[in-house]
Amino acid sequence: MNNFSSWKRHHEVVISSLCTRQFRYHFLLSLLCSVLSCFSSVFCLDMLLRNSPHKGSKKDSPLxxxxxxxxxxxxxxxxxxxxxxxxxxxxxxxxxxxxxxxxxxxxxxxxxxxxxxxxxxxxxxxxxxxxxxxxxxxxxxxxxxxxxxxxxxxxxxxxxxxxxxxxxxxxxxxxxxxxxxxxxxxxxxxxxxxxxxxxxxxxxxxxxxxxxxxxxxxxxxxxxxxxxxxxxxxxxxxxxxxxxxxxxxxxxxxxxKLNPEVRSFQIIIQDSQEISSASATMSSAGKSARSVKSASKFGISDLANVTSSKKKAPAASPSVSAPKASIRGKGKKRKASDELQGFPLLRQQFLDYVNEKLAEIETYLGNVEDQESQIADLQQMGVLKDLKIGDLEKELRVMKAEAAQRLIDMDNEKQEITQDAKVSAAIAMYKIQLQMAEEAQDPTFDKGSWDVEGWKARLADLEDEDEAEEIPMLEGGDAGKDQGEASGAGGDGAAKV
Incomplete structure (x- = not known):
């Protein structure tokens, strides 16, 4: 009977324990479902706020x-x-x-x-x-x-x-x-x-x-x-x-007149795209680079509350016995605090190094936009110069054509003037010859009025002046002279007759 009672109590305890565990599992499961439901609701609400049209707005205009x-x-x-x-x-x-x-x-x-x-x-x-x-x-x-x-x-x-x-x-x-x-x-x-x-x-x-x-x-x-x-x-x-x-x-x-530092754009590291992945990891492990003050830049006010980084050794108490020396070895064991104490300094030095290198990079690449602008200006100037050269070449071709046409016109005018001079000279010559022929046929005409020697002398003077000035005589001049001499000879012959 006692065994049955103890067995019954044992089973009641086991059943109660199982019920308690089952209740706990059900409670945790329902709590987890509630959390997931809340998260899903928040996510859906965020997507609705992001994608739903604004209250009171019209239909979206497409981009x-x-x-x-x-x-x-x-x-x-x-x-x-x-x-x-x-x-x-x-x-x-x-x-x-x-x-x-x-x-x-x-x-x-x-x-x-x-x-x-x-x-x-x-x-x-x-x-x-x-x-x-x-x-x-x-x-x-x-x-x-x-x-x-x-x-x-x-x-x-x-x-x-x-x-x-x-x-x-x-x-x-x-x-x-x-x-x-x-x-x-x-x-x-x-x-x-x-x-x-x-x-x-x-x-x-x-x-x-x-x-x-x-x-x-x-x-x-x-x-x-x-x-x-x-x-x-x-x-x-x-x-x-x-x-x-x-x-x-x-x-x-x-x-x-402001200080150049005041007139400088303050460099701010916003995300990991600005620096290498290593520096981004270091900056995320500690403070942001823009909130860390460089070790080389501080004022007197920063030194007012400086305390020593070394911890003071506690004063010896007479009631406390001195610890016994370790028997494991004479080497000193490095404390964990000493190992971790150097990490902020290393991080600071690394951030200073990153900032310094970023400044150097900006120094090397600082004029990139200006150079691109100058290149664009030069290209624009080159285009304008090409256009100007094209216009000048066009004007030069027009001027050459005009000069050639003027030379042709001058040559035509020269030929016309020469031809007119020839005609005038021939007319004058024939008139003189006809006049001399008429005078020679007159029996009463005195040939002594002809100044033949004077004519020869005048002709010789004109020929000398022509050779001295290197001016070519008009065509027909020699022929006119020969014809004049022939006419003179004919006149003499006619007079003799």
Missing amino acids: KSQGIIKDSPMERCCFTDIQIDKIRHCFPANVVFKPFDPTALSDFVSDTWVAFPATPFLIGYSYPFPTFTQSFFSLAGISYIQAMPMIWRVLYTFERIIEQEGIDLGMSELAELYDLTTFGSHRYLLKRKAGEDHPIFKVTKNDTNWKRRFFFVKRDSIPDGKDLPKEWATHAISVAHLKLTPAAKERVLAFK
Whole structure:
């Protein structure tokens, strides 16, 4: 009987334990299902917010290309939804982003969507943009996507100088310091004035894939989105109406007197694309590179609360006995804290090394955009020179044709003049001969009135002058002389008869 009772109690305990375990399993399973259900609901809600049309908006207008950007793998979008989520905090809470489309081009336009470059949000901007930046785009009339990264770095540095240095810079001052010029397919950059140094330093950088890093935002989900340009600007931009007042000149001079470090674009490492994978791993393990202060740059105030890194040895207490020496060996065992103590310093040195190398790279590649701009200018000058040379060659051919025609006309005129002179000389000669013949037939005519010797002397003088001046005689001159002599001889003969 006792055995049966103990067996019964044992089975009751086992059954109770099994029921408790089963209840626990069911509870954990239901809890897991609840968590999965909540996660699924949140995910679906996020997808609905991302893909659903904005409240009160009309039917979406499809994106279409303006035909400015040539469709190629070097121009297609590469800014994915994951990367969009990283810069989502730079926009208002209710903003609607268009899902990533790997075939999209930056010149796609729509009445519903507007393109944004990723560059401004990777260097520290947030939307809506500050006054100075927005004034620039309102004045130029260009879209955000048309501005090259160099423009965003310049504007970002100006915003910092306006805020920290208290210099109220505006568009007149910017036009005095930079020229807005186009580069490539209607993309724009700020070019320094001829013969002047860069107003803002360290703004040129070999930023790869910047053309492909862009995304689209719904216009009616952001402030003033409907007022943003709906297509790329392709017209000429003029700032001739901006006049530099005396006060503006003073602000420009105050800006130029600033320390070069203040006038430099602050380098910020935003993601692993900016540095190598090793440096990205190190920066993610510790603090961000932009929040770590360089060991070579600190002020006196940083030394006020410095404490020694060595721990003080505790004072010996008489009640505590000294520990016995270890019998395992005389070598000192390195403490774990000593091993880990060097890692922050190594990380700091590595980050300093990375920043130094990035600065060197910027030094080597700092003038890439300027050189590309100069190459474009030279190419444009070459095209203009080729056109000018073509025009000059055309004018030269016309002048040669005109000169040849003039030579032909002059030759014709010369021949006409020569022929007229011949005819006149022949007429005069025949008249003289007829007159002499008539006089010779008159019996009462006295041939002594003929000054034959004088004629011969005059003829000899004329022939001498002709040879001295090397002027060819008109054709028929010798014949006329011979005929004159023959006429004279005939006259004598006739007179004798």
